Amino acid sequence: MTALIETRGMHVKRGNVTVLRNVDFAIHAGEIVTIVGPNGSGKSSLMKALIGAVTPFQGQVTRKKGLRLGYVPQSLSVDPSMPMTVSRFLDLPRRSPREARQAALADAGASEIADRQLTDLSGGQFQRAMLARALLNKPEILLLDEPTTGLDQPGQAAFYKRIEEVRDNLGCAVLMVSHDLHVVMSASDRVLCVNGHICCEGRPEVVAQAEEYRALFGSGTGGALALYRHQHNHSHDDGASCDHDHQETA
Amino acid sequence: MLDHFLTRAVLGAVGVAVAAAPLGVFVVWRRMAYFGDATAHAAVLGVALALAFSAPVFAGTLLISLGMAFTVAALTGRGFGPDMILGVASHSALAFGLVAVSLVDGPRISLEAYLFGDILAVAKSDLLMIWCGAAAVWALILWRWNGLLLATLSPDLSYASDNDPEREKYVLMLALALVVAVAIKIVGALLIGAMLIIPAASARPFARTPEQMVVGAAGLGICASLLGLWAAWEIDTPAGPSIVCAAAGLFLVSSLFGRR
Numbered sequence: 001m002t003a004l005i006e007t008r009g010m011h012v013k014r015g016n017v018t019v020l021r022n023v024d025f026a027i028h029a030g031e032i033v034t035i036v037g038p039n040g041s042g043k044s045s046l047m048k049a050l051i052g053a054v055t056p057f058q059g060q061v062t063r064k065k066g067l068r069l070g071y072v073p074q075s076l077s078v079d080p081s082m083p084m085t086v087s088r089f090l091d092l093p094r095r096s097p098r099e100a101r102q103a104a105l106a107d108a109g110a111s112e113i114a115d116r117q118l119t120d121l122s123g124g125q126f127q128r129a130m131l132a133r134a135l136l137n138k139p140e141i142l143l144l145d146e147p148t149t150g151l152d153q154p155g156q157a158a159f160y161k162r163i164e165e166v167r168d169n170l171g172c173a174v175l176m177v178s179h180d181l182h183v184v185m186s187a188s189d190r191v192l193c194v195n196g197h198i199c200c201e202g203r204p205e206v207v208a209q210a211e212e213y214r215a216l217f218g219s220g221t222g223g224a225l226a227l228y229r230h231q232h233n234h235s236h237d238d239g240a241s242c243d244h245d246h247q248e249t250a
Numbered sequence: 251m252l253d254h255f256l257t258r259a260v261l262g263a264v265g266v267a268v269a270a271a272p273l274g275v276f277v278v279w280r281r282m283a284y285f286g287d288a289t290a291h292a293a294v295l296g297v298a299l300a301l302a303f304s305a306p307v308f309a310g311t312l313l314i315s316l317g318m319a320f321t322v323a324a325l326t327g328r329g330f331g332p333d334m335i336l337g338v339a340s341h342s343a344l345a346f347g348l349v350a351v352s353l354v355d356g357p358r359i360s361l362e363a364y365l366f367g368d369i370l371a372v373a374k375s376d377l378l379m380i381w382c383g384a385a386a387v388w389a390l391i392l393w394r395w396n397g398l399l400l401a402t403l404s405p406d407l408s409y410a411s412d413n414d415p416e417r418e419k420y421v422l423m424l425a426l427a428l429v430v431a432v433a434i435k436i437v438g439a440l441l442i443g444a445m446l447i448i449p450a451a452s453a454r455p456f457a458r459t460p461e462q463m464v465v466g467a468a469g470l471g472i473c474a475s476l477l478g479l480w481a482a483w484e485i486d487t488p489a490g491p492s493i494v495c496a497a498a499g500l501f502l503v504s505s506l507f508g509r510r
Contacts, residue, residue: 053409071410078403082279083457092400093413117458133407143410 003028004067004141004173005050010059012045018057019045021197029140032167032174034184037194038216043177044074046194047145050175067141070134070172072127074145078118086121086129087114096136107169108132109162123150127159135166142166144176156180160187181217252374256483262372262380263479263493266436266445267471269384272391273425274450274471275463279402283447284333285322286426288340290442292318293430294347297364301354308379312431318343319423344439367438367490369479376435383432387425394421399460437490448497449474455508470500 003026012020019042027033037043048054049061051071063069078084090101105111110128113121121129127147134142144163148156160180164187167174178184184191184204191207193199199212207213252258277286293311300310322339326332351361363371372380391398401408401415408415433442453466477500478493 048406048409051406051410052412053406069410071407073404073406076404076407079279079281081451081454082402083454083459083463084399084403085458088459089403091396092403093396093408093411095396 002064003062004064005175006062007049007056008060008062010049010056010061012042012049012054013057014045014054019196020049020194023059023198025192025198027141027173027175030167030171030173031190032188033176033190033192034188035175035177035192035194036179036181036184036217037199041195043194044145047143047175047177051143064140068137068139070137070139070142072130072134072142072144072147074147074149074177076126076130080119082119084118085115086110086118086132089118089129090133090136092133094137100136101132104132104136107135107166124155124159127151128162131162131166135170138170139172141173141175144174146177146179148178148180163187252377255370255372256479258372258374258377259369259479259489260476261377262369262436263475263489264472265377265380265384266433267449267475268468269380269387269429269432270442270445271449271468271471272388272464273422273429274446274467275453275460276391276398276402276422277426277443277446278450278454280422282422282426283443284336284340285319286446287443288322288336288343289315289319289423289426290430290434290439291340291347292343293434293439293442294364295343295350296347296431297434298347298350298354302350307434308383308431311434312427315427315430316424319426320420323419323423347439363438364434365438365440366488367434367436367441369436369482369489372435380432380436383428387428387432390421390425390428394418398422437493441490441494444494444497445471448494448501452497452501452504455504470504471497474500 006026007023010020010023011018012023023046025046035043035046045054049056051069052061086105087101090096090104101114102111105114108128108131110125110132113125113129116125118126118129130147142163148159151159163174163176166172185208186204188204190202191204192201193207193210193213193216195216199216200207200210202210252261277283293315296311296314297307299305299314300307318339322335325335348361351364360368397408397413398418398421400411400413401418405415408418429446430439430442433445437445449471450463450467452470453463457463457466474497475493477496479489481487481492481496482489
């Protein structure tokens, strides 16, 4: 099976500092891979290299030919001088049919905000708008860079739950950078622990036992895993996320 | 019809308003106001060089403005803050331009005409330049419209969609140089920035989409041009500054009554 995106011996510099060295990484169809690592470990640089925003200083990044890629950035500051509705935003850079936009908004749980201005959205609504745009071209891979930054706990849980649903519907691969270790542990097929290079990599339960991982994060993830399981069952929120019983209007 | 100087003045001013609108919105969204000023100031140097080498003024301003835009873009992000680079570039360009103009042989040219515009002396050939320039600016920006919008919102999103934001930056610089070359005869190097920013800013409260803002900016820019020329005709004020005053008046009204 060919990889969707693959890096070979990749070094990435930010300014004069090498933030990532010798990264060999590949992600295949349908996989959920999570990148964890402390602040400044090069997680975001890795993501930027994969979407093509940063050119590796050495080594290479190969994408499958014609790869359809959906990217949800960490955050975005929209200048208040720019008028932009959510549905106009979905048409960047390529216009899509109205039905496709509506379907993507529904999949992202964002139907009700289609006509709102980007600058008027709450954090959760904004992330769903970003997700809707990422879903628009039926991506083979979704790349999410700490997508829940600024969301509260229920908002985060709801967002990750939605990502799982999207993955199940579309069968796309998911690569995300995350701080939420409990989410990582329960929802990922593979975890990549990054700190200037790939420290360790493998199934979540394997990585959690790895010395390198424990050196970075300690060993308190067992309880967090249980916490996440409980969150699956509680779905109340104040509009900052996405329950199915709110979806009838879609 | 074009034989009356006032007709030519109206067509020239409207042409500048039309050319400035699609670029002006990006100048506002991307906070390039200072960048626009630096490029416009450099045009004075372009005028001087064009006169020295007996080249067309349009070509001189276009070339020097373009050179200025690219130089600033190249220096920014190499350890220099954009604000500092622009502060250095903007004022030095103006100073060098003024010195260069004074050194040009032959009959002393009227500096004022290039600093504040000389709209009542617009010739038919100038009109041709202005409207061709305006058409070029629109063609350029419409061609890259969606890519420009995405790159303005977020360079990372733009990269992820295989849309190089660096290329979009150069598209805007080319458009900026064109607008400067088009507008220098009408409003002058010192007030080009105003024609870019004020109509776009006035259109903001009434716009829900980027497209509405461009159309609004063009409409308000045309209104300001006509109002300013009318004032210049009736109460004998300088035309370029009058147009900018009218634009400022419209901005005031728009921000007082616009819904946000």
